[in-house]
Amino acid sequence: MPADLTPPTETLTPRPGVAERLSRMIQLPTVSAELDSRGAQPFEDFVTLLAELYPVVHERLELERVTEFGLLFRWAGAAASAQPVVLMAHYDVVPVDESDAWTHPPFEGRVEDGWVYGRGALDDKGPLLVVLEAVENLLLAGFTPARDVYLSFGGNEETYGAAAQEVATTLRERGIVPWLVLDEGGAVVDAPLPFALGSAAMVGVGEKGVVTLQLSARGDGGHASAPPRITAVGRIARAIDRLDAGTFAARTPAAITRMLSLFANKARGRDQTVLRTLATFPALTARIFAAMGGEPAALVRTTVAATMQQGGTAANVLPSQASATINLRIALGETAAGTVRRVRRRIHDPLVEISVVESSDPSPESPTDNAQFGLISAAVKASYPDAATVPFVCMAATDSRHFHRFAPAVYRFAPLEMSNAQRASIHGVDERVEIASLEKGELFHRALIQRLQ
Numbered sequence: 001m002p003a004d005l006t007p008p009t010e011t012l013t014p015r016p017g018v019a020e021r022l023s024r025m026i027q028l029p030t031v032s033a034e035l036d037s038r039g040a041q042p043f044e045d046f047v048t049l050l051a052e053l054y055p056v057v058h059e060r061l062e063l064e065r066v067t068e069f070g071l072l073f074r075w076a077g078a079a080a081s082a083q084p085v086v087l088m089a090h091y092d093v094v095p096v097d098e099s100d101a102w103t104h105p106p107f108e109g110r111v112e113d114g115w116v117y118g119r120g121a122l123d124d125k126g127p128l129l130v131v132l133e134a135v136e137n138l139l140l141a142g143f144t145p146a147r148d149v150y151l152s153f154g155g156n157e158e159t160y161g162a163a164a165q166e167v168a169t170t171l172r173e174r175g176i177v178p179w180l181v182l183d184e185g186g187a188v189v190d191a192p193l194p195f196a197l198g199s200a201a202m203v204g205v206g207e208k209g210v211v212t213l214q215l216s217a218r219g220d221g222g223h224a225s226a227p228p229r230i231t232a233v234g235r236i237a238r239a240i241d242r243l244d245a246g247t248f249a250a251r252t253p254a255a256i257t258r259m260l261s262l263f264a265n266k267a268r269g270r271d272q273t274v275l276r277t278l279a280t281f282p283a284l285t286a287r288i289f290a291a292m293g294g295e296p297a298a299l300v301r302t303t304v305a306a307t308m309q310q311g312g313t314a315a316n317v318l319p320s321q322a323s324a325t326i327n328l329r330i331a332l333g334e335t336a337a338g339t340v341r342r343v344r345r346r347i348h349d350p351l352v353e354i355s356v357v358e359s360s361d362p363s364p365e366s367p368t369d370n371a372q373f374g375l376i377s378a379a380v381k382a383s384y385p386d387a388a389t390v391p392f393v394c395m396a397a398t399d400s401r402h403f404h405r406f407a408p409a410v411y412r413f414a415p416l417e418m419s420n421a422q423r424a425s426i427h428g429v430d431e432r433v434e435i436a437s438l439e440k441g442e443l444f445h446r447a448l449i450q451r452l453q
């Protein structure tokens with residue numbers, strides 16, 4: 001830290017009531033997938049609530065509505081010509097399965113024993129809240145950032161909506177290329193991989209692409225007592241069977257090699273030797289991770305998951321048609337088009353029709369040896385002193401992918417602690433965040449904004 005910068009912890013006392021503010025956000029059921037049944041009112045109420053909870057932000061920053069569900073705040077920095085920072089989050093949440101047993105009702109926003117419970121606590125209202133908390137606190141302290149800071153909040157991330165995309169397009173059309181974009185994706189976690197112990201701030205430097213395909217086949221129908229050699233159902237089953245784990249080659253992204261060498265620095269003894277070896281030989285790492293399956297395999301190659309299937313009308317009738325849906329997550333460095341070509345070759349059956357339901361290319365990979373990654377590391381040091389800042393590749397899509405097409409430094413990290421159980425609660429049951437972590441998250445953003453140059 002430069003000598004002229006007072007540690008941010010000493011410059012101000014954050015406003016009390018952070019848990020209650022998150023609770024109020026959770027109480028608004030901004031479920032984007034249920035927009036048709038619930039209507040847009042919860043989303044409008046959320047926008048109104050933000051104005052109530054963050055009065056100084058709303059007084060001092062320009063707010064622009066981009067599409068019905070995009071909020072873009074601009075905080076003017078000292079140097080008008082400098083490239084801005086974009087801090088992103090989304091305020092919509094995924095639905096709750098009514099049959100799931102939540103300890104507290106998912107939209108109650110219960111605050112209990114140092115925790116805030118409810119849908120959106122981690123994904124992504126908690127991360128949105130800590131951005132606003134930091135900005136409000138800095139404004140109250142009379143702080144002006146060195147460069148413009150944009151806050152971009154979307155209301156349809158979970159439904160792949162257009163809000164964030166339109167925000168990205170709007171900035172691009174104005175000739176604004178962000179210096180840094182920070183969105184959800186990574187978190188502060190314990191033991192991020194089976195062999196890597198200790199606390200780590202996992203920062204996503206890229207995200208995998210996605211393609212969803214429908215495979216369909218037709219048959220002649222008829223009575224099941226005299227079947228042909230293969231039925232439509234059998235043809236689809238065979239096609240899926242051919243898309244086994246070896247369909248796509250494994251390759252280690254640069255970020256993963258960097259991640260392994262950082263973990264090696266922290267490890268001791270045999271673990272250290274193993275991690276050093278993996279960091280030195282990316283091709284070997286790709287083979288080993290692929291063989292491990294699960295998350296390690298997903299880091300190094302395109303994955304294939306058969307997710308839905310249907311066909312046939314009765315137990316004793318040959319199916320006249322059958323189909324299946326497969327969801328592929330495309331490795332960095334590959335393309336959606338190339339992925340579809342590979343699937344077609346692998347299935348090797350002209351009678352299986354393949355149609356693309358949706359597709360999105362993987363993002364580029366942001367560097368880890370630049371000032372932006374250094375800034376994120378410094379803000380992690382200020383808020384989570386024990387955590388190492390480690391790059392990785394996000395498996396899931398985030399809104400930041402719209403920026404990554406034209407901005408070179410896009411990172412995916414929400415400065416909140418997430419245990420394995422908490423990570424499982426995202427899109428699941430008993431989603432919750434610790435109040436202490438919200439306080440550290442606020443400090444992270446404050447430190448980041450204060451250190452801008």
Ligand SMILES: [Zn+2]
Nearest residue numbers: 123124157184
């Ligand atoms: Zn999210």
